[in-house]
Amino acid sequence: MTDHLLSGVLFAACLALFCWDQYRLYAVRYELAMLHRSTLRDSLTGIANRAGLAQSWEQLAPLRPWVVVVDLDGFKPVNDTHGHAAGDVVLTAVASRLRAVHGVAARLGGDEFAALLLDTNPATAARRLAAAIAAPVRLPSGVAVSVTASIGLAPASPAGLAAALADADAAMYRAKATRAGVVAFDPLRDDHTAPTADPRPLLRTRELAPTVGVSR
Structure with a gap:
C-alpha cells in the first residue's frame, strides 16, 4: 500500500x-x-401544560395577553356514562378547538384548560371558544356527546401569571355559579377566597344556549 x-x-x-x-x-x-x-406539553392533548403556559407567559407578557380559564360543564357524566377513554376523546377534541385561539392554549389538569389571548377583543374570542367547545364530539362508538364551558377572563396582571390565573379562575367560578357562560373578572364581585366546599353544582350534559353573553 x-x-x-x-x-x-x-x-x-x-x-x-x-x-x-x-x-x-x-x-x-x-x-x-x-x-x-x-416537559412543556400535556401528554394526552399535545397542547401546553402548566410549565408550557408559564414559559409562554415569559415570552408574551410584554404584549399583555388576556388570561382565560376554561372549565368544562357536563364532562363528568361523559366519563361516568361512556368511560374514561371517551372522556379522553372529549378532552382531546376540546384541546384541538382551543388551538384555534390567537395565542397559546394549555391544559391545567383534569377538565380545566387555560389560554393566553392576544386577540384585540378577548370577550368575542371567548364567546367563539365557548361555541366551539359546545359542538358535539363523536365518540369511536358513534355516539355524539356534548359539553359546554364556563370561561373566566382576566387582563394581564403586573403581579404575573399566577395572579392573572387567580383572577380568571375567580371569574370562571362566577360564570359557573350564574351559568353566564363567559365572565370577565371584576374585583368588586370576584374574590379568591377558597371555598370550604366545591360550589360547582352537579352538572349534566346540555346544549349551549343560543347566545353566550359576557357578564361583568
Missing part, C-alpha cells in the same frame, strides 16, 4: 469518525430538545 493510498484511507476513516461523532452529538441534542419539549 503506497503512502498516498494509506493517507487517503486514514483521511476517510477520520472523516467517517468525525461524521459519526457529529451525528451522535446531533442525536443527543435532538433527544434533549424533545425531552425538554415534552
Whole structure:
C-alpha cells in the first residue's frame, strides 16, 4: 500500500469518525430538545401544560395577553356514562378547538384548560371558544356527546401569571355559579377566597344556549 493510498484511507476513516461523532452529538441534542419539549406539553392533548403556559407567559407578557380559564360543564357524566377513554376523546377534541385561539392554549389538569389571548377583543374570542367547545364530539362508538364551558377572563396582571390565573379562575367560578357562560373578572364581585366546599353544582350534559353573553 503506497503512502498516498494509506493517507487517503486514514483521511476517510477520520472523516467517517468525525461524521459519526457529529451525528451522535446531533442525536443527543435532538433527544434533549424533545425531552425538554415534552416537559412543556400535556401528554394526552399535545397542547401546553402548566410549565408550557408559564414559559409562554415569559415570552408574551410584554404584549399583555388576556388570561382565560376554561372549565368544562357536563364532562363528568361523559366519563361516568361512556368511560374514561371517551372522556379522553372529549378532552382531546376540546384541546384541538382551543388551538384555534390567537395565542397559546394549555391544559391545567383534569377538565380545566387555560389560554393566553392576544386577540384585540378577548370577550368575542371567548364567546367563539365557548361555541366551539359546545359542538358535539363523536365518540369511536358513534355516539355524539356534548359539553359546554364556563370561561373566566382576566387582563394581564403586573403581579404575573399566577395572579392573572387567580383572577380568571375567580371569574370562571362566577360564570359557573350564574351559568353566564363567559365572565370577565371584576374585583368588586370576584374574590379568591377558597371555598370550604366545591360550589360547582352537579352538572349534566346540555346544549349551549343560543347566545353566550359576557357578564361583568
